[in-house]
Amino acid sequence: QWIYLNGEFVKKEDAKISVYDHGFLYGDGVFEGIRVYHGNVYKLEEHLERLFNSAKSIMLNIPYTMDELTDIIVQTLKKNALRDAYIRLVVSRGVGNLGLDPTTCAKPQLIVIAEELAIYPKELYERGLEIVTVATRRNRPDVLSPKVKSLNYLNNILVKIEASLAGVSEALMLNNEGYVAEGSADNVFILRKGVLLTPPGYIGALEGITRNAIVDLALDMGYEVKEEPFTRHDVYTADEVFLTGTAAEVIAVVKVDGREIGEGKPGPETQRLLKAFRQKVVEDGVK
Ligand code: PLP
Structure with missing residues (x-):
């Protein structure tokens, strides 16, 4: 399984983030859970719009456009050869110091995980x-x-x-x-x-x-x-x-x-x- 992590694909075992990431330290970040049915990303526009609105509300600048995120999602599905999947897209505030101040975080981190579905039986x-x-x-x-x-x-x-x-x-x-x-x-x-x-x-x-x-x-x-x-x-x-x-x-x-x-x-x-x-x-x- 390949995880998209800040511009590259890394193996699941190697997909790690810093303990100084404010997403980890404070839950400072936003995310989406998205479903893929037969290779079609369901309601992608709505999910991306909600993601950008969530980010705007907490003053988190997502350093990607909607088109770029769409492309990254499609690439992640291809890389993992998935047509029916659950996607987790996470944008965390990024790596900063131990204080709360988000301005110490230089750049948000983008993580895209695509997995086989684990739905209710x-x-x-x-x-x-x-x-x-x-x-x-x-x-x-x-x-x-x-x-x-x-x-x-x-x-x-x-x-x-x-x-x-x-x-x-x-x-x-x-x-x-x-x-x-x-x-x-x-x-x-x-x-x-x-x-x-x-x-x-x-x-x-x-x-x-x-x-x-x-x-x-x-x-x-x-x-x-x-x-x-x-x-x-x-x-x-x-x-x-x-x-x-x-x-x-x-x-x-x-x-x-x-x-x-x-x-x-x-x-x-x-x-x-x-x-x-x-x-x-x-x-x-x-x-
Ligand atoms: N409510 C909460 C708190 C959620 O986390 C979710 C899941 O995303 C939902 C409702 C259902 O929303 P959606 O249909 O967009 O998955």
Whole structure:
């Protein structure tokens, strides 16, 4: 496996960065997780746009253009002979001194990793996920916007820890007002009386690219879709609940905090949306 690291391809074992990199010392940097279906990089423009917006927000200058990054991603896929893959693109602040000051970091580091997919097992899509809600709160949008996909993922890691302590693999975070925000690395949707609801960005959620794709797809398929705040009660009493994300795509949730959702198995509309989503990415891929 070859990793792109600051202008060259190095073997996975040799892909190392300095312990003085502020990405390592402080989580100072931004990243994207991107999916490749049949050689087609899914929603690349949207991912790059989000990357540049995240970077702009934290005053990190990415020393590459979007076209250059596109080219690097394509080269990385070629070098690893991958057509279906997960790409991790990381831009860290770079190597500086031990202080916080980012101006001591001379140049951001760019890392592109392309790997075979490690997605949830097929049977989980058939069975659905059991999840919980956790004490960890989504960071407030007025402090650091949840729209910034930064390397600082401690909230999300705490969510994972709380989930695993509860014996499940995923969980939902609320915001400080108690509205449901998102999962550790996934957005959340509920279906109530035929209407699809997902929390608006200001509640405290990453503007997921899969989330937006599902909103578009659902509208095309004739669903009513609303971005509206909702509470745990709304989740417990929803007809269907599902999560969306680059890695997970669309995955049904069948139990939340011990409350069975709907019939306790993946709902028909969730399955319909997953099928349509997978169909669409294949169609998009055969270009
Ligand atoms: N929320 C968080 C915190 C994430 O890290 C991710 C993953 O990127 C998502 C939601 C889902 O976003 P996307 O569909 O763009 O992968």
